Amino acid sequence: MASDQELLSGLWPVSSLLTSGLEDCTELYVLAASARQFLAAHSRWFPEVGQGWLYRGFAHLAVFLFEVKPDHGADPYVWVVVGDVPPAFIDISCRTGLEAIESYVFCMREWAEAVKEGRPVDGLIPVYYRDSTKQIPPDRQFADELNSRLGMIEHEVMPAWAAADEEGTGRPPA
Secondary structure: OOOHHHHHOOOEEHHHHHHOOOOOHHHHHHHHHHHHHHHHOOOOOOOEEEEEEEEEEEOOEEEEEEEEEOOOOOOOEEEEEEEOOOOEEEEOOOOOHHHHHHHHHHHHHHHHHHHHOOOOOOOOOOOEOOOOOOEOOOOHHHHHHHHHHHHHHHHHHHHHHHHHHHHOOOOOOO
């Protein structure tokens, strides 16, 4: 497993978002609060939520890493995806924010395809309403809407974030 320093490398502390100079910094701070609330609502798995860091984001989508005091000896960090998409937490087997958003898209698409094909969604990633812990029922219309948003993430956001990672842009000063 990578060290904490490797995991946190290049991430913005949530505590400095408002003074970061990042575009959409206010919206990102609000999304960070939403991510924290989402984790706190899952206190069964995360009895305590600590410091958070932003991987990348904009006013409608962000990926954060949070330090957690997990239950049952699980990992001490978890990725959280929030925005105009169903919120989700992704474990740190994804070592980077880009891997976390890729995993998010894969898992959400798996759910949407199961719904469209009339298969059960038990055992798949739970899909929640935004800013809620209420699960979305397996509805074909919602699955289509979700697939549309996932397509935008996959074809526009992920390539832009991967390119920025390669160039080392949009990172906090060392």
